[in-house]
Amino acid sequence: MRLATLRDGTRDGRLAVVRADGARLASAAEVAPTLQAALDRWEELAPRLRALSRDLDEGRLEGAPVEPARLSAPLPRAYEWIDGSAYLNHVRLARRARGAEPPPSLETDPLVYQGGSGVLLGPTDPLRLLDPAFGLDLEGELCAVLGDVPLGASPEAALPLVRLLCLANDVTYRNLVPGELAKGFGFFQSKPATAFAPFAATPDELGAAWRDGRAHLRVRALVDGALLGDCEAGPEMHFSFADLAAHAARTRALTAGTLLGSGTVSNADPSRGALCLAERRMREILESGAARTPFLARGQRVVIEALDAAGRSVFGRVEQEVV
């Protein structure tokens, strides 16, 4: 089952189910007005949403065409946005790019930070470049939407609490990062609002591609139509979503609707490219001594999507213009 949120002028939009081919959707407001409302009572409402989804797939419901510009993020605002950094290749390159060492516990202790979740961007919302000196970068990453995770939950207990998966552009002002991290309290102004692809998918929607708490999909990013990277999201995700959720819940409970990010999907094989400009720039520096690829400029277009083995765009596209 895939879900989306229709913009309707309210803060949380209106929940919709998406047809298997991704071309049409139908309002699910009769089951739950919003995605948060569905997540709040997931055990009870998910079967009813699945029934609605089948009605749409099997032609008993007509639905309406999917128009990405009419969709917001699946959760236009969320109670938490906890972002991991589970692809160690990304951590190593990103730290090297800013002259910092990865922590010695890199392989045993997940890196996570708390992001802002009050305003989340829809799939076609513009990317605001406030100042070219900020170094605007995209970051393609997968996210889990969690149910209620009790304090101290193990990875095994957390795994079935992955209610939905989705895809984000975790936008970063790269040049604001070093100064901010030097202050010691983590990211803040360097992380503007995160954007989301239109569809959230239940893990079973991925079939065999959902295993070991990882989504074995390809995630690709394009800038102005040119491929920046096409990476495998499964094998190099060092910590699974279950591991990340257990880490996040070690000292406090998490509420239903918590967004949990994988960190930028990244592969050690340079031929796969990268899902952020910082990695490409770091590779350029390693190869030739200087970064040639600039950060994003006004007028550029960013596309991010995740494909399954059949080539289906599982979450739809993030497609944003820099303004």
Next chain:
Amino acid sequence: MRLATLRDGTRDGRLAVVRADGARLASAAEVAPTLQAALDRWEELAPRLRALSRDLDEGRLEGAPVEPARLSAPLPRAYEWIDGSAYLNHVRLARRARGAEPPPSLETDPLVYQGGSGVLLGPTDPLRLLDPAFGLDLEGELCAVLGDVPLGASPEAALPLVRLLCLANDVTYRNLVPGELAKGFGFFQSKPATAFAPFAATPDELGAAWRDGRAHLRVRALVDGALLGDCEAGPEMHFSFADLAAHAARTRALTAGTLLGSGTVSNADPSRGALCLAERRMREILESGAARTPFLARGQRVVIEALDAAGRSVFGRVEQEVV
């Protein structure tokens, strides 16, 4: 006007208005079911909440007795919890306690971090000491509840968007902080769920004590009935709530209901004591070479409250037992 949230078995509880003497409250569900719902349409609903509050004050509504154990945090879950560190004396002592230097921009660039906001504790909820080695500490601090703050808002534009003020116990596992900050991504496991005093007050409720974007109240903390500190919250708040809000909104908009913390209230005069144990311990080290005060132990009771010039407990008490 003061507002509170009654536990009613739902995730967000039921909104109530509090009588001027703090002894009785009345459901405000006819105006807005929850505090978040009121904040979502504040301009329209606040006048109606004020009318209800006057009815209670003037005896036209009877209401029911305030029972703190039946109250949750004003917002049991919030879309963001952005915590500043505006009392520079606290920053200097806390950093010294962990052998770190304050950033050189301490006086010009506010320190803020993004905290978890999906599960917030009520005023009498127990404080969970998961492991005595974690070093459980209280932190008494004031918070603003914001309306919608546009991206790039100035302090002047942000000031009238302070909808409510409240009081928090921003609990910290002190011994988890150094290792976590060394990883570079800020606090996470070192910050368990934050607890809140029962009442949220509109700024005008503070009268002349609300000026320059600061709450000129005394905040005091007791552990097992012994005074830990009794600090003035106004004069030494280096950055006002308006400054902190503008800092937080520099690269993204903030949604209505965003919680913005002042950081631990702290005075340079040691005779005022401290509102966290870390500060007292640091002073002990400076005076005698060793910290004598231990972190919190199971069975201890913490009280935090804020008093106005007339001695009124503006937000009611945080009163928690360590379990």
